[in-house]
Amino acid sequence: xxxxxxxxxxxxxxxxxxxxxxxxxxxxxxxxxxxxxxxxxxxxxxxxxxxxxxxxxxxxxxxxxxxxxxxxxxxxxxxxxxxxxxxxxxxxxxxxxxxxxxxxxxxxxxxxxxxxxxxxxxxxxxxxxxxxxxxxxxxxxxxxxxxxxxxxxxxxxxxxxxxxxxxxxxxxxxxxxxxxxxxxxxxxxxxxxxxxxxxxxxxxxxxxxxxxxxxxxxxxxxxxxxxxxxxxxxxxxxxxxxxxxxxxxxxxxxxxxxxxxxxxxxxxxxxxxxxxxxxxxxxxxxxxxxxxxxxxxxxxxxxxxxxxxxxxxxxxxxxxxxxxxxxxxxxxxxxxxxxxxxxxxxxxxxx
Ligand code: SAH
Ligand code: SF4
Numbered sequence: 001x002x003x004x005x006x007x008x009x010x011x012x013x014x015x016x017x018x019x020x021x022x023x024x025x026x027x028x029x030x031x032x033x034x035x036x037x038x039x040x041x042x043x044x045x046x047x048x049x050x051x052x053x054x055x056x057x058x059x060x061x062x063x064x065x066x067x068x069x070x071x072x073x074x075x076x077x078x079x080x081x082x083x084x085x086x087x088x089x090x091x092x093x094x095x096x097x098x099x100x101x102x103x104x105x106x107x108x109x110x111x112x113x114x115x116x117x118x119x120x121x122x123x124x125x126x127x128x129x130x131x132x133x134x135x136x137x138x139x140x141x142x143x144x145x146x147x148x149x150x151x152x153x154x155x156x157x158x159x160x161x162x163x164x165x166x167x168x169x170x171x172x173x174x175x176x177x178x179x180x181x182x183x184x185x186x187x188x189x190x191x192x193x194x195x196x197x198x199x200x201x202x203x204x205x206x207x208x209x210x211x212x213x214x215x216x217x218x219x220x221x222x223x224x225x226x227x228x229x230x231x232x233x234x235x236x237x238x239x240x241x242x243x244x245x246x247x248x249x250x251x252x253x254x255x256x257x258x259x260x261x262x263x264x265x266x267x268x269x270x271x272x273x274x275x276x277x278x279x280x281x282x283x284x285x286x287x288x289x290x291x292x293x294x295x296x297x298x299x300x301x302x303x304x305x306x307x308x309x310x311x312x313x314x315x316x317x318x319x320x321x322x323x324x325x326x327x328x329x330x331x332x333x334x335x336x337x338x339x340x341x342x343x344x345x346x347x348x349x350x351x
Contacts, residue, residue, distance in 0.1 A: 108158025
């Protein structure tokens with residue numbers, strides 16, 4: 001079985017090359033080719049034909065093939081459905097901001113966490129992505145648009161901390177000098193709250209931004225929409241968040257999807273404010289994306305305003321997140337679901 005060469009650290013590649021009797025600078029050359037986005041060993045023009053042949057026998061290069069692409073009519077947001085060598089597919093969204101391009105990538109095919117408002121959660125879990133498959137999503141978007149991505153958010157399909165080792169490997173690779181060289185400060189990781197893994201991540205002291213999907217001010221509401229809360233409750237989660245801030249000195253971003261009549265009352269805002277008081281944090285309010293079959297609806301605009309003003313009065317900064325690509329279901333999981341439903345119905349993949 002050929003090995004996944006793009007998931008290897010530069011140092012690991014050097015060790016493997018030394019076993020093949022190749023000098024370590026060759027490993028660095030190959031590493032740079034891999035992270036510049038080549039799809040075959042034959043594109044590595046400064047590597048001898050015989051070494052390319054050896055590499056081809058021993059390794060494969062991950063890539064992400066575009067299965068489907070939707071472009072927003074309102075802004076330049078693009079949503080992709082990518083497939084990998086085993087046919088599994090994930091979504092990714094490319095967004096253009098004034099400071100550059102941000103890519104939202106997936107970390108798993110599906111998700112085990114089962115949040116009731118989430119399209120991905122409803123589709124079940126298939127497998128973890130490798131580090132190279134996370135990189136391949138970025139490379140495919142760069143190639144398709146002839147651009148450089150400057151920021152990454154791990155907010156696509158899947159729970160990044162449920163695929164901890166591969167995600168940590170990805171973070172090291174993507175930020176490495178001879179890799180894509182995207183600094184940790186340009187990366188955000190979003191989690192539903194796998195508490196032990198938050199501690200583990202905190203101890204690594206990465207300078208990335210941690211987003212925590214809170215979506216509720218107490219256990220009663222949170223356990224109803226997020227099954228993970230029955231394993232690690234909100235107080236344990238906030239304790240882990242405080243530890244994270246202490247270890248990294250980084251502000252945490254709390255995500256809060258506003259669901260009409262579920263978590264958007266003034267009482268909920270007051271409870272949230274008291275729980276977050278004194279924490280180095282920011283709250284992002286997002287009108288919930290209405291996923292078919294969940295029955296959840298977006299909170300009204302006035303409700304969101306009232307909620308935000310209660311938080312601000314308590315000294316907690318909060319913003320309503322700008323939703324990009326709302327016409328293309330830019331929230332992950334929805335495109336894949338609509339494609340699979342259409343395929344099941346009539347074998348048709350067109351929009
Ligand atoms: N599993 C991770 C990251 C992927 S989900 C997590 O849950 O944090 C990325 C974000 O989208 C999370 O904040 C998640 O709560 C949110 N989300 C999922 N479904 C949504 C929906 N229907 N409307 C609004 N936000 C949603
Ligand atoms: Fe998984 Fe995140 Fe969706 Fe929850 S919101 S089911 S953790 S992808």
